Amino acid sequence: MIRFVASDDAKFKTITFARGMNIVLADVTKSSTDHDSRNGSGKSSLVRTFHFLLGGNAAKGSFFRKPELAKSSFALGLELDGTDVTIVRSGRDANTHLYSEEDGILRSDAFPELTEEGKAPEGWEKISLAQWKERLARAFFGLKSDLPKYSPSMRSLLAYLVRREEGGGFGQPFKHQYIQQAWDSQVALSFLLDLDWRIPAAFEQVRDDQKSIDSLKKAARDGSFGVDIGSAAELRTEAAVARQRATDLRAQASEFSVVDQYSNFESEADRLTRRLRDLRDSDAVDRDLLTDIVEAADSEVPPGAAELERLWEQVNVVLPDHIRSTYEEVKEFHESVIANRQLYLSREADLARTRLAERHAERERLDGRRAELMQLLSSGGALEQFMALEAEVARAEGDVRELQGRYELAENLESSKAKAEGRRRELLLQLQGDHHDRSERLDRAIVLFEQYSQTLYDERRGSLVVHETLKGPEFEVEIAGKGSVGIDSMQILCFDLMLMSLLADRRSGPGFLVHDSHIFDGVDERQxxxxxxxxxxxxxxxxxxxxxxxxxDAVPNFPKGFDFSALVNEVRLTDAAEDGGLFGFRFD
Known part of the structure; x- marks a missing residue:
């Protein structure tokens, strides 16, 4: 349990807490709003302080590193594993904690400080943030420090029991923030419900593997391997044909009988020659087209309006002003036509040059291959023919190796999806088996949630539903009116109380639950x-x-016999004055 929260700043309101329910009241003026950017009464700040002192990160720009707070130290008294301990932390050195098992509430003039040598004072131990979180993980939830990837973390588990409004802690029961990843929620809730959290962790590992495979597939499609991998079915065919060609060539080389293959090479050379001739013919057409385009572009000249005016003057006709205006418009129109014509001719010229460049590249490739074939065909003796054939065999066998490698990669990539789906089906069976084996625990969670929900809403009790899916466990609350802010908030409260009940059953957890006033937003007074x-x-x-x-101002009327005042903490917060909040002063 939490014993107290304090600071070395004398303006800070030290608050002590007892076991059981503790109500911290805040007086809020009418001028205050939920969107006020200034630190108000301090209700949310109290939750922030708890998280800061319970292992929360304090990155640059975070709340406790604001200039107004960074110089102050804050302390939290805890009952940890049956021992009263105190932890002290400041924003100016957020990685350093001072830990003590000496009892008592710190006074602002008795806060510990590091010595000039950077050592802890007597009675205190200097520990890092990681060490403090390890101690809390072990004491709160029995977590070891050497857990594998996708294991439950102390900070994620604690966030369900000390929810923060900022970031979405009160958005739904099953997430403590809007951006919480699905696996983290599944693993944390499985742990808190005493189910096998390793199964949702394994689901996430499968998702990780699938992401890696998808990245490889994308790289294969994009040609990042230097060549388009292609499909396994197509590559199987290409590899089979290439193997047969290499086998035939090797057989011919071993028998030194090249007559049939010689004919094939000759046919290929003839095909290449015809293709090269076609390319040259196409080049001639495009070169003529370029010449015509250049001549057409040079001949495009807009009509001269001044010459027209001189013509009219020669026949003794004086042009009115509006006719002169019309000539100007005609001149602009013709200039526009000429400009568009020039643009069209320029584009046609660019296309022709592009075709010429592409055919040039193809001609070079075909010329190279034809040169190889002609060298093979024109070899003058048996030894030269044999050596040329051996080179062709080596090339064919290289093609086989390359195609076989691409085929094996494509086959692995394509089969990985089926393997992942099979693994997910295996995990689904494991998940169903785990929920069956632990049905008593799961049933107790379901029954407790429904009981607590029925206490608040007699006619609209909520039901906790746990689905086993191929994506892992999925949690849902079914209740009439779901989506209403008030009803959703009370389902979060019932869910958190259910978690505390389950943790109490097995003597686990931190022993405390914290809700700030946001849990009652939009909730009817009776609820x-x-x-x-x-x-x-x-x-x-x-x-x-x-x-x-x-x-x-939101405290409801309670039935007779319930003493609300006995639960109210003696420290009262208010935003009515500058010094009324938790920190004792206002800041942005």
């Missing part, structure tokens, strides 16, 4: 009263700590 009563009852019966912040 707020029922939620507070339910939380107080469970905290007392199950011996855990439930810290709730509330606005004083």
């Amino acid at each position: 707020v009263a029922a939620a507070v009563e339910l939380g107080a009852q469970l905290a007392g019966d199950l011996n855990f700590q439930y810290i709730v912040t509330m606005n004083s």
Whole structure:
């Protein structure tokens, strides 16, 4: 449980907490809004402080590294594994923690500080952020430090029990932030519900493998391997044909009988010659076209308006001003026509040059191959023919190796999808088996959630549904009116209380649950009263700590016999004055 929160800044309001339910009230003025950018009464700041002192990151620009707070140290008193401990941390050196097992609430004039040599003072231990998180992981959830990838983390598990409104902690029961990855939610909830979290972790590993395979497929399609891999079916055919060709060539070389192959090479050379002739003919057509285009472009000259005017003057006709205006328009029109004509001719010229360049590249390739064939065909003796044939055999066998390698890669890539789907089906069976074997635990979670939901909504009790899918476990709440802010908030509250009940059953977890006033946004007064009563009852019966912040103007009327005032903390927050908030001063 949390014993206290304090700071070395005398303006900070030290708050002590007891076991059971603790209500921290805040007086909010009418001028305040939820979107006020300034630090107000401090309800959300209290949650931030808890996270800061419970292993939260404090990157550059984060809340506790603001200039107004970075110089201050903050302390949290905890009951950890049956021992009262204190942890101290500051924004100016967020990786350094001072840890002590000495009891007592720190005074602002008694906060520990590192010595000039950077050592911890007497009675304190200097530990890093990673070391502190390891201790909390072990004490809260029994987590080891050498867990594999996609294991539950202390910070993710704790975020369900100390939700933060910023980032989406109150968006839905099954995520503690909007951007939480699916696997993290699946693994964390499976752990908290005492199911086998290794199965959703394995689902994520399959997704990882599939992503890698998809990247390879994309690279193969894009030609990143230097060649388009192609499909396995097509490559199988090409490789078979290439193997047969290489076998035939090797047989001819071993028998030194090249007559048949000689004919094939001759036919290929004839085909290349005809193709080269066709390319030259096409080049001649395009060169003539270029000549015509250049001549046409040079001959395109717009009519001269001045010459027309002189012609009219010679026949003693004086042109009115509006006719002169019309000549100007005609001149502009003809200039536009000429410009468009010039653009069209330029494009046609570019296309012709492109075709010439492409045919030039093809001619060079075909010329090279034809030269090889002509050398083979014109070899004058048996030894020369044999050596040329051996070179062709080596080339054919190289083609076989290249095609076989591409075929094997394509086959592996294509079969990987089926393997991944098979692995997912195996994991689905494991997931179903695990939920069957642990049905008592899962049933208890479902029943507790429904009971707590029915306490708040008699006629619209919510149901917790756990689906086993090929993507892993998926969680859902079914309730009439789902989507309403108030109803959704109360389902989060019921879900969190259910988690605390399950953790209490197996004596696990941090022993505390924290909700700030956002949990009651949009909630009817009757449900707020029922939620507070339910939380107080469970905290007392199950011996855990439930810290709730509330606005004083949102406190509902409770039935007789329920002493709300006994749960209210003696420290009261307000945004009515500059020093009324948690930190004792206002800042942006």
